[in-house]
Amino acid sequence: MLNRRTFSASTGLACAxxxxxxxxxxxxxxxxxxxxxxxxxxxxxxxxxxxKTTQAxxxxxxxxxxxxxxxxxxxxxxxxxxxxxxxxxxWRARSADALVAGSVTRLADGRFxxxxxxxxxxxxxxxxxxxxxxxxxxxxxxxxxxxxxxxEKLTGDKGVFSTRIAYVTRTGTRxxxxxxxxxGEGGQxxxxxxxxxxxxxxxxxxxxxxxxxxxxxxxxxxVQDVASGKRRVIANFRGSNSAPAWAPDGQSLAxxxxxxxxxxxxTMGRNGESxxxxxxxxxxxxxxxxAPDGRTLFxxxxxxxxxxxxxxxxxxxxxxxxxxxxxxxxSPALSPDGRNLAxxxxxxxxxxxxxxxxxxxxxxxxxxxxxxxxxxxSFAPNGRLIIYASRSQGRDVLMTTTLDxxxxxxxxxxxxxxxxxxxxxxxx
Amino acid sequence: MxxxxxxxxxALTLAALLAGCASGVKLDDKPAPVENRSTGGxxxxxxxNNAGTSQSQxxxxxxxxxxxxPIGSVIYFxxxxxxxxxxxxxxxxxxxxxxxxxxxxxxxxxGHTDERGGREYNLALGQKRAEAVVKxxxxxxxxxSQVEAVSFGKERPAVQGSDEAAWAKNRRAEFNAK
Numbered sequence: 001m002l003n004r005r006t007f008s009a010s011t012g013l014a015c016a017x018x019x020x021x022x023x024x025x026x027x028x029x030x031x032x033x034x035x036x037x038x039x040x041x042x043x044x045x046x047x048x049x050x051x052k053t054t055q056a057x058x059x060x061x062x063x064x065x066x067x068x069x070x071x072x073x074x075x076x077x078x079x080x081x082x083x084x085x086x087x088x089x090x091w092r093a094r095s096a097d098a099l100v101a102g103s104v105t106r107l108a109d110g111r112f113x114x115x116x117x118x119x120x121x122x123x124x125x126x127x128x129x130x131x132x133x134x135x136x137x138x139x140x141x142x143x144x145x146x147x148x149x150x151x152e153k154l155t156g157d158k159g160v161f162s163t164r165i166a167y168v169t170r171t172g173t174r175x176x177x178x179x180x181x182x183x184g185e186g187g188q189x190x191x192x193x194x195x196x197x198x199x200x201x202x203x204x205x206x207x208x209x210x211x212x213x214x215x216x217x218x219x220x221x222x223v224q225d226v227a228s229g230k231r232r233v234i235a236n237f238r239g240s241n242s243a244p245a246w247a248p249d250g251q252s253l254a255x256x257x258x259x260x261x262x263x264x265x266x267t268m269g270r271n272g273e274s275x276x277x278x279x280x281x282x283x284x285x286x287x288x289x290x291a292p293d294g295r296t297l298f299x300x301x302x303x304x305x306x307x308x309x310x311x312x313x314x315x316x317x318x319x320x321x322x323x324x325x326x327x328x329x330x331s332p333a334l335s336p337d338g339r340n341l342a343x344x345x346x347x348x349x350x351x352x353x354x355x356x357x358x359x360x361x362x363x364x365x366x367x368x369x370x371x372x373x374x375x376x377x378s379f380a381p382n383g384r385l386i387i388y389a390s391r392s393q394g395r396d397v398l399m400t401t402t403l404d405x406x407x408x409x410x411x412x413x414x415x416x417x418x419x420x421x422x423x424x425x426x427x428x
Numbered sequence: 429m430x431x432x433x434x435x436x437x438x439a440l441t442l443a444a445l446l447a448g449c450a451s452g453v454k455l456d457d458k459p460a461p462v463e464n465r466s467t468g469g470x471x472x473x474x475x476x477n478n479a480g481t482s483q484s485q486x487x488x489x490x491x492x493x494x495x496x497x498p499i500g501s502v503i504y505f506x507x508x509x510x511x512x513x514x515x516x517x518x519x520x521x522x523x524x525x526x527x528x529x530x531x532x533x534x535x536x537x538x539g540h541t542d543e544r545g546g547r548e549y550n551l552a553l554g555q556k557r558a559e560a561v562v563k564x565x566x567x568x569x570x571x572x573s574q575v576e577a578v579s580f581g582k583e584r585p586a587v588q589g590s591d592e593a594a595w596a597k598n599r600r601a602e603f604n605a606k
Contacts, residue, residue, distance in 0.1 A: 196583035218578035263552040284552040
């Protein structure tokens with residue numbers, strides 16, 4: 001068993017700390033803190049024979065569900081699997097509202113058959129189960145898919161545990177663009193470089209990453225196919241080329257180019273063809289992001305003095321200011337339903353993650369953190385979590401938070417500074 | 429570019445050496461060597477103590493405090509400012525002269541910011557600084573095709589640190605041969 005997992009929960013506070021330690025493959029230590037308004041107590045029994053695999057499936061499922069903020073794991077030493085007929089009264093006595101049990105069986109061809117079943121203890125009924133045969137390397141993915149199943153059955157929302165994140169690590173003077181499971185585990189290097197890498201952006205199909213690399217001693221935008229590693233330059237004009245953002249249809253990107261003298265927004269085809277200038281100002285215009293309908297671009301401009309978030313039609317046109325509170329608001333990210341805007345706001349000397357409800361005119365922006373070095377927010381594809389970069393104890397770390405700011409998970413790398421997170425779409 | 433870095437390093441060393449020299453040679457205000465009884469165990473060194481300085485003296489060489497790059501390669505900016513200050517006029521003029529004298533010479537002007545704020549916004553800020561320097565050069569007759577303004581934002585700080593002293597050294601534009 002590669003992942004040894006220690007668990008401690010301080011009862012009454014509903015506050016849990018999870019630590020993945022001692023595993024050569026573990027890239028992060030995960031710490032979860034906070035109290036949700038309502039948390040479904042769920043028992044996830046250790047899967048039969050999961051000890052004979054490289055992954056602690058039940059622990060992965062539990063950590064996924066707890067990080068989402070709406071579940072609370074219940075400790076159990078029960079030894080049942082998906083074939084059991086659990087006695088509902090016994091589980092009610094243990095205050096469990098839901099129960100997951102399963103098994104792992106090694107198949108003759110080397111794959112593992114992962115089976116599970118979910119029960120609603122309150123209603124006393126079975127909610128379904130699945131059987132999936134997976135390669136050993138996809139056991140983590142199998143666990144995340146089970147967490148997705150449980151999450152969707154019990155909340156009605158699609159789970160995001162089997163999605164991926166991209167982020168950048170820095171170790172000394174080495175930089176790496178990495179792709180990992182949504183919980184930060186199982187990271188793989190997409191690009192190693194002696195020069196900085198910033199602003200990774202997932203294509204809507206989850207198969208390509210756009211990013212800015214300084215390998216040519218200036219900022220150049222690349223697109224890389226994740227599975228093959230094949231990459232192409234899509235913007236290398238005079239000056240700086242940066243801040244790539246995919247249009248929702250995946251056929252074009254918005255970027256920031258300084259080729260005409262000051263950083264301005266442009267759109268171009270997915271191979272960099274036919275760049276078209278969108279903003280025309282004498283100020284900095286950068287960090288474009290598309291609204292989910294693809295018709296509006298949100299971006300940052302200092303045309304009013306300090307940097308603020310604005311929006312403009314994606315084809316160009318009138319510009320409208322979006323943020324008004326605070327003198328420095330940057331790095332906009334839109335929720336998948338277009339309702340919420342996450343961004344970084346400077347308050348005094350602190351840079352904090354804020355959320356603004358765009359659907360309610362005149363809404364007051366809400367601070368989601370009390371940290372001081374937040375950067376680069378990005379929504380999970382179901383819109384329920386935001387991943388962002390921050391600093392903790394002198395290290396660059398990744399954080400996830402629920403939209404109410406109540407449940408936070410910290411992904412602390414065991415070896416490197418981690419930054420520039422971008423949550424990928426559904427599917428892989 | 430490598431050459432520029434080397435030059436600035438040797439200038440740093442020189443500055444540090446000068447700073448070191450300035451601090452340790454006032455003969456009259458140093459305590460007499462005989463006062464250092466606690467170091468008696470290392471008496472093998474006492475014979476070398478004939479310059480009138482304390483045996484306990486350690487001259488501080490602080491490279492971070494003396495990190496002034498050679499004239500002609502770096503321009504520093506105020507916080508949130510793109511204005512090329514008058515004190516760097518000689519630097520601009522020297523660069524312009526060098527470029528005007530050799531039309532085949534090409535350089536990049538590399539803008540940088542301090543660590544505060546977002547990476548992309550800082551990249552744009554650094555770009556604006558670089559563009560301001562390029563504009564000063566072109567006003568002095570440098571051909572636009574000889575200079576390219578680029579930016580590293582906050583990605584390549586000259587000095588590590590999270591105080592004003594470090595930030596001031598990181599808000600800069602550098603000239604690099606292409």
